[in-house]
Amino acid sequence: MNIRTTLVIICFLAISFCESQTIIPIETKDFSMVFKTDAQNRLWNVYFGKKLKNQSDYAEVDKQYYFPDANAGISNSAYTPSGTWNLSEPALMVKHHDGNRSTELLFHDVSKEELDGISVTKIKLLDPVYNLKVVLNYKVWHDLNVVEQWAEIVNNEKGKIELGKYASANLFFTNKDFYLTHFQGEYLREMMPTEEKLTQGIKTVESKLGTRAMLLGTPNFIVSFENPAQEDSGLVMVGQLAWSGNFKIEFDIDSNKNLRVIAGINPYESSYGLQKGERFKTPSLIYSISKSGTGLASRQLHSWAKSHRVLNGNGDRLTLLNNWEATYFDFNENKLSELIKNTKNIGLDLFLLDDGWFGNKYPRNNDDAGLGDWQENKKKLPSGLGYLVKEAEKNDVKFGIWIEPEMVNPESELFKNHPDWVIKQPERSIKLYRNQMVLDLTNPDVQDFVFGVVDDIFTKNPKVAFVKWDCNAVIYNAYSSYLEDKGISQTHIYVDYVQGLYRVLERIRKKYPDVPMMLCSGGGGRADYEFLKYFTEFWPSDNTDPIERIFLQWNYSYFFPAITMDCHVTNWGKQPIKYKVDVASMGKLGFDVDVDHLSKEELEFSKRAIKNYNGFKNLVLHGTQYRLASPYQNPFASVMYVNENKSQAVMFSFLSSNRFIERITKRPIKLKGLNSDKKYSVREINLFQEGEGSLVNPVVYSGDFLMNVGINPEISVKRTSVVLLVDEVK
């Protein structure tokens, strides 16, 4: 332990006001969530809101509310059990070792550890009849107002128990009105927001897809208290269940208009057996709380993610040229060598070889064969991957590779040799998704295989510098022959799959801690903070039309910092290349075009813009993001990024509507996050023709002016995207 830091371990830290009453506050810088026991020692959630100055006041809060518990659909339990007094939606359902299905949880004790502004509070609850223990964990990043919470369920009974439902979190709020924004979609239209006022009953956001869990619905949400969510005002909670499989988040308004949020693994076909002595740790619910709207909530979450969660979250990122849309499956060594040269020529850091490089008996010339056979295709790549890595080295760029190691085509040697390694019903015909099936990662042999795919690439080619990890299939016909052979219930399949995948990623990171990896899922089917412990970035969507991307990146930005988002310039959309590059420069920039097909002017512009990106990427990747103008409320969008000491910023503004309006930004857009006492020069960069913009000559303004009057980027139908660099003048 670092002796320069203080570690405080307080057991029985709760404030006890009288023998029958224990108060447990979970406090961040600005907020607190408070639990209190009753005369029977049950634990209730009695307060959520602004932190009170005197902790002793928390004892009085619940007395101000009249919510008679004879109204049977009410429960502010800290973790609501089922089968006894509770008639509302439970957080926990247990079938005990003797078959009994009733559970009660009483407070036992609480402990808190604190180190460097991060605290972990553990509240232990016990069933007075059965030897069942539940530990509620609250990890708090005090200054960031970010909380991560999870539960651990321990079976100390005489025999096996079954968990029917095992939520991560059970929150309770007493405000008058609640607005929920959830993010649903479909392929190419991922993360689309809907805001609605919650009314009595349960609104459920869930996934049952198994692998590409986020494709249709996502585990991300914004709860706004009293009013619809605003960017710069109002109490909001921006949260996510960090679980890469089936999830279920229930927003339950009771008859007194209180809100309960129960979030966790989806119990659908997932009753989970715990042997005597075993414990189950649920995934985490992570949330940021803000009294100044979604802008601050996102910034708190971004800071947390970069410093405490995302792999190498404060590190650098490589720009890249991807060959997917330039070649699809149709390439050979010569073509790839050309693309590698183009990577260097245009000024990008890395060449990424996508799908289609493998499979011999069943060559991967289309998406219907070869997946699973991870040997170089001898026709396309007679000299192997090693040759391409060397070509990249010769050209002074790095080399990255695409894999999809969890999946298999039936037309593959892997499937023919190991049909039992695949998730499928033994007696039913197979059902494919993009011509493929999912490998059974509950099976340790399959875990070894998937680890081996990555290990083999790095062992043979230690200089491979980047991996794009794709996942294009959902789990149909959920059945594991491995679980069957081991006598384990099939209802473990969804959970054990995800845990098996985490185990593989853990092994990969142990051996290869630093190599950047992109999480991709046939578009944006995967992105969560459990995955991002192992991945440096993710692919938000196969939809790279830049107008669509403005909306997509805007929506993802509520939850994820720009450094995690891969944004590529492609042939999608009819907008000029400047517009495409400017949009992609709001994240981790990449190109997925045939550079040879760019006109001379487009190539020259791209080279300059990549150089500019390298100059300001520090602001985008490591700075603080401010959403200035929403494309949902305007025919334009504007976002800016400011560095830590407020000496430099970059502001992006775009036309985001196709409707004809001659001059789109009639008014200035107010900047945010600058120092009002500083002076800044503002100048336009990324001009298609050098010297042609209306803001090319730097103009000096005070921070005060820029934040209170603002600046007009002069967006019009002829000037659809504008990048302004803001530099402190001393």
Ligand code: DGJ
């Ligand atoms: C889906 C991904 O989203 C694409 O970028 C590409 O890698 C293809 N898969 C390859 O099959």
